[in-house]
Amino acid sequence: MSGLALVGHQFRYDQKVFWRNPAAVFFTVGFPVILLLIFGTVFGDQTVDVRGGVETTTYYVPAIITLSIISATMQSLAMSLVIAREDGRLKRGRGTPLPAWVFIAGRVGNSIVVALLMLALIMALGRIAYGVAIPWSRLPSILFVLVIGAAAFCCLGVALTAAIPSEDAAAPIVNALLLPLYFLSGVFIPDDQLPAGVIHFADVFPIRHFFEALFDAYLGGGSAVSWDNLAVVAIWGVAGLLAAIRWFRWTPRAR
């Protein structure tokens, strides 16, 4: 098989494995849906004081899309790669003619497809449950932001595996990093409720910038593509890529 056909082959099996894994499907697909329904129901009749005031439900749609994309890329890659590494499956793969880049490309492709699916699902749910208009005309900008963000968070997910020593440590480490940043970045708690110091702190990390870029693309108003926010996300992505190239391991660490 040629390189690309081989990526397709690997991707097909990665998709099967993803959709058959109840924990992966729950945390990547089910959890964001539940969050949107909870936030929408609890804070549904309020407004958020950003951009001269937007309805809370409108605010939460791009917020939950942000979370879904990070979950489908960084979180799911870091967890599944650590498990495969500790199981010895990465090492077994290295013993076959499969080129390393094909294996990673299959996994990254899988993550990006799930991320696109989550975009569609959360947009549709926002429209049906809360009447949040789907911004059809800005879809190209949204997709552009999504692809840059998804690629960056994939790199960060692969890099993060180097900091996770065992299968058991995967979920605690990933959640300890992401959950506080979701809160501090305005994903769970709207911007106008957060002190300026918190926002400044969150501004160091890519989640806040990815959320802002996606928010701008979704609601329009400012520029279609928020380049400075995307640039920060991309820099984090490149740093992740370099770290992954330097420290990613194919052999088990815990044993």
Next chain:
Amino acid sequence: MADSVISVRGLRKSYGELEAVAGIDLEVTAGEVFAFLGPNGAGKTTTVEILEGYIGRDGGEVAVLGIDPSSADRSWRERIGIVLQTCRLDPYLTVRESLELYAGYYRVPRSVEETLTLVGLEDKAGDRTGSLSGGQQRRLDVGIALIGDPELLFLDEPTTGFDPSARRQAWETIAGLRDLGKTIFLTTHYMDEAQRLADRVAIISRGQVVARGTPEDLGGREDRPTTISYRLNGEERSLQTTDPVEALHELTGHALAEGLELEGLEARRPDLEDVYLSLTSEEPG
């Protein structure tokens, strides 16, 4: 050697102060089952991982299928199959899907159906790998290692931790591979496994080969004394001799002439286990 599949000269590998492999020579020829036997920590896995191209070496020359594994490429990987010591399978794929996934990595894979039959998993083809027993998972590991139709197969401790029936199943599968004409490099710390499966054995201890040969004549077993034991008037007796024919002739002739009963008469050559234990327990001078 024309049909040399693995050729190793003076192989060395250290981890810090510890010299895991301290100058090993090996020669494995096409079509043979070669067992690399030794206790845990003797350097077996380090050696096999160098041969498989997973880790580098500090010294010595290594050629596997004529190529240095440390600079091996994709076409070399097409020609070898590896069964790792510990490796789980993706629990969400079926047995057949697992084989199909790996078959896709090779230019000219074996048939999936044939391979299922070869490792005796045709009845399990549609089952998720998570539902297989330990012995069945091991057979699937062997099937995956064979799916690229390799010339050379590495088996790293293929039955460690198995119950007797799972071991027997795995042995039957491995013994069956001989008929495919594959060269097999097996590491094990079980004497009976080497004896049962291998054409030739090298015993490794503290990073060095301490004995080599066929399972029958290993460690000069031919020259070691035979033990003759029997009971005479309820008393256990035994004697050691390098000429059992002569000794038995004398003993039984004497017994017949005197009308003595030699209960439980037995002549026993030292088995591989005795040789192995004496070789691997000797402290270096």
